[in-house]
Amino acid sequence: MNDPTPQAPTTSTPAIACRGARKVFSGSVAVAGADVVVRTGEVHALVGENGAGKSTLLGMISGRLAADDGTVEVFGHRLQGGNPRESRDHGLVAVYQELTMVPGLTAEANVFLGQVRTRRGLLDARGMRRRYLELCDELDIHVPPTALARDLSVSQQQMLEIMRGIESNGRILVLDEPTAALAEHEREVLYRVLRTLTARGTTIVFVSHNLDEVLDLSDTITVLRDGQVVRSAARADWTRPTLIEHMVGRTVDKLAERGTHPAGAEVLSARSVRLPGVLHDIDVTVRAGEIVGLWGLVGSGRTTFLRSLAGAEPASSGDLRIHGEEVAWPRTVRRSIDRGVVLVPESRKEALVLGMDGTSNFWLGRRRGGPFLDRGAEREDAAETAGFFAFDRSRLGAPVRTLSGGNQQKVLLAKWAGHRPDVFLIDEPTRGIDIGAKAEVLTSLVRLAAEGAAVVVTSSELEEVLAIANRLLVFAHGSVVREIASDDPEFNVDAVVRHGFSTGDTDELVH
Secondary structure, three states, X not given: OOOOOOOOOOOOOXXXXXXXXXEEEOOEEEEEEEEEEEOOOOEEEEEOOOOOOHHHHHHHHOOOOOOOEEEEEEOOEEOOOOOHHHHHHOOEEEEOOOOOOOOOOEHHHHHOOOOOOEEOOEEOHHHHHHHHHHHHHHHOOOOOOOOEHHHOXXXXXHHHHHHHHHXXXXXXXXXXXXXXXXXXXXXXXXXXXXXXXXXXXXXXEEEOOOHHHHHHHOOEEEEEEOOEEEEEEEHHHOOHHHHHHHHHOOOOOOOOOOOOOOOOXXXXXXXEEEEOOOEEEEEEEEEOOOEEEEEEOOOOOHHHHHHHHOOOOOOOEEEEEEOOEEEOOOOOHHHHHHOOEEEEOOOHHHHOOOOOEHHHHHOOOOOOOOOOOOHHHHHHHHHHHHHHOOOOHHHOOOEHHHOOHHXXXXXXXXXXXXXXXXXXXXXXXXXXXXXXHHHHHHHHHHHHHHOOOEEEEEOOOHHHHHHHOOEEEEEEOOEEEEEEEOOOOOXXXXXXXXXXXXXXXXXXXXX
C-alpha cells in the first residue's frame, strides 16, 4: 500500500540539480548551459519572457526531455531523460497546463489512475474511497468522488492532478503555469493547497508569468532570458522592478496607460441582451475610440456576453444598433463579422492553425482583392498589420506553433484586425504571456482605440483592464451589477472586487 505522506530526504542532497543543462532544437539553442539548484522543501519559481527557455528547462527537470549536454539530477539520481516515468520513480510529479484528466471517469478514478489499490488481489474500492476523502480533508478540497471529470472546472481538475501526485508519493511537485486558466478566487484555493504541501515538506517548482504570485509564494526565484540563467536568488533579494528588469533586460514602469483622446460617436449599442439561464437584460454602449472593460468571477457571464454580441451564442437575443442603425440580432459569427464586429477569442490554439505560418493565419478565411493571388502583397499586408501589434515581421513565415505565447497572441490580434472591423470584442488578451508582451499587447489595444476602433475587453487580470479602460462593467450571475467610469473614485481594484462579490459569490472562495 502506498505511503500517503511524502517523506523528505534525510541528507542535504538538493531536490533538483541542473549543471550545464543544454537543449537545442533544429539548430536553435533553447537552454544554454543552465545551472539551477532547488533545495529540498523550498518553493522555487522559474520566470522569464516567452521563449526564454523556462518550459524547456522544466521539460528536462521532469524527464520529458533529455538534455543534450550537462546533467539533471533528482535527489542525487542522474536522469537519462526522455522518460517522465524515470522522474516519477524518484518522487517528481509534473502538472502541465494541458491537464491529463480522463473526462468520462470520476474524480476518484482519476486520482487513482495508474495506481489503483488492491487487497488480496481484488480492487480495494473502500480503501480508495477512504483515501480519496482523506486527501480532500487534508487539502480542504471539495470535489465529490463520484463527479465526472468533464463536469469539473479547470481548477478542480488541477486539484485532482495534485492529489494524484501526492498519492504516488510525490516529494517534488512541478507546475507549469498553474494559474494561467484560473480566476482570482480559484487561484487563492490553489495557493492554500500549495502552502499546505510545503508545510508538509513537499518541494515545489513552478513556472509563472504572474509576478505577484511569484513574489508571494517563492523562497527562491530563478530568471531566464534567451535560454540562459541570468540570476537565481532568494525571494528577499528581489523586488517587482528588479524581477522585470532581469526578465526583459530593461525597466518597464507601466504595462500600459489609457488613451487621452476623446471618444467619438456611438458605434455599438446593445439592449436587453439575454441568454436563457445565463444572461439577464444586459445593456452596453460603446463609442469610437473608447475601451469598455468587463470584469467578473468565472461564471459571471462576461465571456458569454462577448460571445453573444459576436453571434457565437445563437440562443441569445437582444436589440442591436450599429452606427445608429437598428440591425437584426446576430445568429452567426459570419453575420457579426460582416457588420464590422469581431471576437478575438480566449484560446489561441482554437483560433489559429498552429501548423500554418503567420501570413497564412492572417489571411485564413479571406483573400486579398483581385483575380490573382499575390503572395508578396499578402505578406506585406500581413506584416504591416502584425507590426501594429509589435510583432517581428521576419517571423511571419514561421509555423505559429514555434512562436511564443506572446507572439501567437499578436498574430491572433493581427488576424482579426485584418478584417478592418469597427468593433473589437477581446477575451483574455494577456493570458499566458510574459510581462514584456503584456505591455505591448495592452498598448496596442489603446492604439486601436486611438485610431477610432470601439474596443470591449474582458480579462481575469483586473489591474490590466483598469489600466486601459475608460469604463468598466462589473458582472455577477449573468447581470451587470455596477458600471464605473475611469474618473469615478470606485475605479480601483478593491471597490470593483467588492461589487463583484456583493451578491453572495464569496462562497466560491472556499469551494
